[in-house]
Ligand SMILES: [Fe+2]
């Protein structure tokens with residue numbers, strides 16, 4: 001039968017079918033046909049997401065041996081272990097798109113693949129561990145909740161799993177902040193200082209404003225993304241301000257005010273120049289984060305080699 | 318140095334409670350069965366999500382092709398007599 005569709009070349013027909021599926025909100029599985037641009041977009045986004053989970057272990061790892069109590073140390077270790085797990089969920093989901101884990105790690109090491117800019121800032125005091133859990137994980141949760149409905153099924157499944165684990169991360173951070181705000185003047189100052197340093201970078205985690213956001217048109221049409229950067233940022237701010245006020249922390253933004261009409265907060269200008277400076281390698285910890293990962297990866301090579309050798313030995317027996 | 322293999326990929330299936338189906342969780346990397354089970358436990362069951370785990374080498378899995386899904390699953394549609402609703406029961410029959 002001669003229909004309009006069957007006269008299209010094969011590639012265009014496949015694309016039309018794919019777009020019909022994603023438009024209807026159907027999930028895409030690894031073996032389904034997908035446009036190269038969709039695959040590329042996902043590999044970039046998912047590997048960056050995986051790298052962020054793994055690199056994010058560093059600023060927190062900095063405080064494991066100095067946690068103020070055994071309870072705090074156990075909690076921090078469990079949280080860091082979860083983040084490693086999140087990295088693994090995401091690497092394995094990204095591998096279903098045909099990239100190997102080794103390639104992803106190489107891309108991280110060469111600088112071709114990025115990780116979340118926020119981890120280029122140092123964790124200077126114990127209050128930073130509170131601020132990271134509460135604000136950084138808090139911002140990540142808003143983003144990840146939205147991604148639970150992303151069109152690529154393995155990514156979506158990984159997000160569902162991650163979101164289940166994240167709420168403890170945010171709560172333990174907020175508990176640290178609340179505890180410090182009930183402490184001595186010096187402890188309160190420390191908490192406020194952490195708030196001052198982490199607030200703006202947390203807002204930057206959602207990426208550029210919608211008006212200057214590259215890569216986004218396809219991502220929305222193909223339902224990789226469901227909410228815009230600004231929508232998610234607004235959601236995070238609206239949730240977090242009350243939590244800050246409740247424990248006596250001041251949000252470091254003199255332009256922050258409730259807007260009755262939009263039922264949300266108006267907020268000050270984000271310093272994108274700083275964002276660009278840091279993401280292009282001039283943040284306080286860029287070098288340290290990457291060189292640490294490279295060093296540990298190389299130092300662990302013998303473990304992987306030994307495991308391979310042991311496998312061969314078992315085969316030969 | 319030889320290529321860094323990152324070890325082999327394994328698919329992980331987990332039973333959430335005794336008697337339940339094993340469901341796919343995701344994959345992990347490991348060089349042998351024992352390491353695969355340990356890594357699967359560490360990766361997918363940190364909060365007692367599972368009571369039992371299967372691991373299967375990823376390249377040992379045969380999967381149906383999405384392109385042939387229509388042909389592959391179609392025969393089920395014209396055998397509606399496989400469904401209990403196909404049959405007419407005498408009025409008044411109970412517990413059937
Ligand atoms: Fe995480």
Ligand SMILES: [Fe+2]
Nearest residue numbers: 083137166169
């Ligand atoms: Fe987290």
